[in-house]
Amino acid sequence: MALEHGGKTYETDEEGYLVNLSDWSEDLANEMAKADGAALGENHWEVINFLRDYYEEYQIAPAVRVLTKAVGKKLGKDKGTSKYLYELFPYGPAKQACKYAGLPKPTGCV
Amino acid sequence: MASKRFLYMNRKAPHGSVYALESLEVVLIGAAFEQDVSLAFVDDGVYQLLLNQDTAALGSKNFSPTFKALGDYDISKIYVEAESLEARGLTRDDLMPLTWEDEDDDWAEKDSIHIVSSEALAEIIEQQDVLLNF
Numbered sequence A: 001m002a003l004e005h006g007g008k009t010y011e012t013d014e015e016g017y018l019v020n021l022s023d024w025s026e027d028l029a030n031e032m033a034k035a036d037g038a039a040l041g042e043n044h045w046e047v048i049n050f051l052r053d054y055y056e057e058y059q060i061a062p063a064v065r066v067l068t069k070a071v072g073k074k075l076g077k078d079k080g081t082s083k084y085l086y087e088l089f090p091y092g093p094a095k096q097a098c099k100y101a102g103l104p105k106p107t108g109c110v
Numbered sequence B: 001m002a003s004k005r006f007l008y009m010n011r012k013a014p015h016g017s018v019y020a021l022e023s024l025e026v027v028l029i030g031a032a033f034e035q036d037v038s039l040a041f042v043d044d045g046v047y048q049l050l051l052n053q054d055t056a057a058l059g060s061k062n063f064s065p066t067f068k069a070l071g072d073y074d075i076s077k078i079y080v081e082a083e084s085l086e087a088r089g090l091t092r093d094d095l096m097p098l099t100w101e102d103e104d105d106d107w108a109e110k111d112s113i114h115i116v117s118s119e120a121l122a123e124i125i126e127q128q129d130v131l132l133n134f
Helices: A026-035 A042-058 A064-075 A082-088 A093-100 B019-031 B043-049 B064-073 B082-087 B118-126
Strands: A002-005 A008-011 B005-010 B036-041 B077-081 B099-102 B108-111 B113-116 B130-133
Touching: A002 A026, A026 A093, A042 A064, A042 A082, A042 A093, A042 B064, A064 A082, A064 A093, A064 B064, A082 A093, B005 B019, B005 B043, B019 B036, B019 B064, B036 B043, B036 B118, B043 B064, B043 B077, B043 B082, B064 B099, B077 B082, B077 B118, B082 B113, B113 B118
Parallel strands: B005 B036, B005 B130, B036 B077, B077 B113
Antiparallel strands: A002 A008, B099 B108
16 A cells, blocks of 8 residues: 655555655654544644654554553653543554554554 | 463574564563563573664664563563573673563562573473463
8 A cells, every 4th residue: 555645655554554664754644644534733743752752762662551651651640541542543542643653553452 | 361470481592583573572462461471581582681782784673672661561570591691601781771660669660680590490480371482
């Protein structure tokens, strides 16, 4: 599969995850969200940027349980709940947010 | 479902084969099921925990930073066989510091790596329900 944006073509897997991490840009993230009928606001970006930092440090996308705990620690307790994260990313916080963050699908995640 | 005791045995060097990465992925997937998970590193497996690994020349992904995420997955029992370290001229200082946070102790950061003798490791193995070799 591929994603067309700004006259360029980006390779994705069958679920729409970018194949090359280095292809990612904020523009592309917005484009992927638009294709899913979503619009990215400040709260979405907070989680997306958090995931990108996490990946940079640990070379994995965290499982949803780990993401929830880590978001609570980093962004505040009120945000470290699955309810908050599912409201932002209804298709599954780890899965959907990782896609927009240009990361691979998390290992063993929902 | 009662939780079972899982021990993942890692015996191979990290980057020459796919065993180390596969083991780590299975550990991370397994951790989602909230079992009692331990990891052991013996023989060349101890090289998996070395500090400052660099795989650029191999053209493969350096997954060693992922070991540092194990604490987030509530994995706090990482056993390294003392004899294997010694035979390779290594000490604890050559290994990555791995920690976890103890929820019952005001989130105190604690060491996950336990260096154990071969004899002590045999006892740990004895206590497991499931042993997975990589």
